[in-house]
Amino acid sequence: MTAVDEARGRLGKVGVVLMTPIAPAEDWRRAAKRVEEAGYGTIWLNEAIGGREVFSQMSVMLAATDRIVVGSAIANLWARHPAAMQGAAAVLGDAYPGRLALGVGVSMGAIVEQSGQKWASPLTKMREYLDGMDTSASAAPVPDIPFPRLVAALGPKMQELARDRADGALPAAMPVEHTKATRERLGQDKLLVVMQTAILGTDPEKARGIARSTQMLAMPGSPYLRSLKTLGYEDAALADGGSDEVIDACFNWGDETAIVKRIHDHLDAGADHVGVTVFAPDLPSAAAQYERLAPFLL
Template sequence: MTTTVDEARQRLGRIGAVLMTPIAPAAEWRRAAKRVEDAGYGAIWVNEAIGGREVFTQLGVLLAATERIVLGSSIANLWARHPAAMQGAASVLADAYPGRLALGVGVSMPMMVEQSGQRWTSPLARTREYLDGMDAAVEAAPVPEVPFSRLLAALGPKMQELAGERADGVLPAAMPVEHTRRTRERLGGGKLVAAMQSAIPETDPVVARETARSSGLLSMPGSPYLRSLRELGRTEADIADGGSDEVVDACFAWGDDEAIARRVRAHLDAGADHVAVSVFEPDLASAADRYERLAPALLDG
């Protein structure tokens, strides 16, 4: 019997692309999304903070601009809307574009939540309560012909345990291949593991590492990535000041096309069903250029 997870694996394919850039006109987003689709990727993932580029509106724009590719949220921030609104918005898009929506839900981090004027609370308890609210709203929402997959941005064991109970899989980001392997072992084969891999197309190690550290992923106050790195055995010295060279190299793929493709294949070999590659480029046109160049190494490997 085919499950939602099985169907999601097939629709997403093995490789996706992340479009994560500053605010840009809708026409630029449409062009970039179409180019990524034409290059052969299985999915496009877009993010949100709280406010600004609202993720469901963004997904609707890109779904309308493309024909077959899956659009996913990485993540839809649960602090940005009521759980019934999350369920309703995802259901409307999944109904309008059958089989083309993947819903990644995440709890964000303290700094972003508090900047929005809200009070940060236990992420595990907050996520569990939020999923309860989404589930309670199912009957009031449209019923899509093809159910959308619900993934949690779960890094730690407890949040991944919750994902195993209440979601179709997980959407971890900025983690070494070792984390993907442990995630698959923890969740077993019945859940989807979609790993997000940051990629820096730079062969100079000094420049690449400086770029990685400047992203702030491993230095933001309250970063969940640092907590997960500690769980993987990294010391305080390893993660200080944006991460040691070893930590940066483990979390960020950098180098030429083949070096980036090797890291992606390593995640797949470690148990990922899907790897969403997030290239560091200054604008959408440059990101689309990069994904087109990477396609032979990533999709034909």
């Protein structure tokens, strides 16, 4: 069975993104266990450069749980040598068979420059990095159950690279028409994991304010901005943090029923799995947010 087939059987249709504090680790363990008990298929974790190192996070959460898949969305390729990426993933895949998903991404120029490195062409960097991972694979363990390697891919060229050199693509924060176009580009044999946000709240002004506070469209060199332009959104609609139309397309807000419909729209458009980041200021923890949504999403 291929990594894609294995992943489709294990990820579940909906997973969660846990953006936990750096410490204490016991908070990570507790949150991971609560999410698993709520019935979700996968926990996704992210990484910039430094701070929350993603493989350390994944190992803590894998050890604290029994069955749930834990994935990186993303493991930042600027944070480690490609041989270290391959080796770390292979060790976890071997230690926890069938419970690892590896999403690899190039991050953004501002984050890379801040770390003291020189930004380079994302497409070239990713292609060379995947070469390095493949070259080093013979020195790493070979898990009994293959783990999927996904590429964080918003634009057409990166998605083509994900199709040709990986098990699939992992785009984030895009409208449902982007999901449909990505599936068409990948074909049916590749995995499509889509990251989406959910803002629990029915006040339009408040919900859109939370969405704009993420700075998704305001960050220098934002890849989300470029991708939205390819979908036909005009510069005026993308200025000042995004028009209401743009915010409503990229962020899922409303009550539980409204959010579930929007998430399922992405599944209907061709996503194999949707990883959900919930913003709910009135709830005390991320785990509480996912517990509240579980009866609706699952």
